[in-house]
Amino acid sequence: MSRYIYSIVRCLPDPRTGEFVNVGAIAGDPNTGDWAVRRLSNTERIKRFALPTAIDVTDRFLVRLSSEVAEAREVLETEGSHPFADDWLLKLHHDHRNIVQLSPPASIVAGHAEAALDIIFDRMIIDPATQPRQVTVGKEQCRISERPTSLLAPEASL
Numbered sequence: 001m002s003r004y005i006y007s008i009v010r011c012l013p014d015p016r017t018g019e020f021v022n023v024g025a026i027a028g029d030p031n032t033g034d035w036a037v038r039r040l041s042n043t044e045r046i047k048r049f050a051l052p053t054a055i056d057v058t059d060r061f062l063v064r065l066s067s068e069v070a071e072a073r074e075v076l077e078t079e080g081s082h083p084f085a086d087d088w089l090l091k092l093h094h095d096h097r098n099i100v101q102l103s104p105p106a107s108i109v110a111g112h113a114e115a116a117l118d119i120i121f122d123r124m125i126i127d128p129a130t131q132p133r134q135v136t137v138g139k140e141q142c143r144i145s146e147r148p149t150s151l152l153a154p155e156a157s158l
Contacts, residue, residue, distance in 0.1 A: 001109050004029050004116040007089055007102040008125065009039075009065075011058040013050035015098055021049045022125045023058050026065060026089065027108065027116035033082025035069045036113035037062065040127050054099050061100045065092075 006027035010020040023046055028035030039062050040046065046055055076082045085091075093102045110116035121127055 001111055002029055002032070004034075004108050004110050004113060005089055005105045006108055006116055006120055007093055007105050008120070009058070009062060010101045010103065011046060011050050011054055012099055012101055013054045019049075020101065021046050024062055025117055025120045025125060026069075026092075026102075027110075027113050027120060028069075028084075028089070029113065030082075030084060030086045030088065033072060033076040033084065034113045035072065035084070036117050037066045037069055038117045038121065040125070042127060045126070057099045061096070 004027050006025055008022050009024040009026065011023045012018070012020045022040075023043075024037065024039040026035065026037045039059075043055070046058075050058075072083050089102075089105045093104055096102055108116050108119060110119060
């Protein structure tokens with residue numbers, strides 16, 4: 001287990017109001033160069049909250065961020081050095097303060113970057129596609145299950 005840093009990527013449809021919706025996250029270890037980016041799998045909630053132009057800006061940012069991480073991974077594999085500075089994520093946080101924002105970098109302990117994202121999505125980001133639905137039980141079903149079985153059996157004819 002190693003110490004990773006992460007930021008949650010947010011979309012602010014109207015930065016004046018301060019309302020936002022979480023759309024993804026980035027996590028990584030600046031010492032080893034192990035980074036990963038993930039986007040919400042279900043975008044219906046985002047579409048209800050933000051205009052298509054804001055969603056497009058956010059999607060382009062996440063694609064660019066994923067490309068940068070993929071390129072950094074290739075450099076790490078070929079040259080053995082990672083191109084991201086220790087304060088790279090902090091700079092992203094400070095540079096993006098409009099429609100796309102990143103939360104201040106925070107620490108998390110995980111085995112690898114994808115495991116860190118698993119924890120982040122499980123505990124901090126609402127992703128309806130990955131959350132199991134609870135079984136709904138009606139009042140009548142509860143009443144039937146509480147009755148003694150002798151009352152549920154059909155009566156024998158005399």
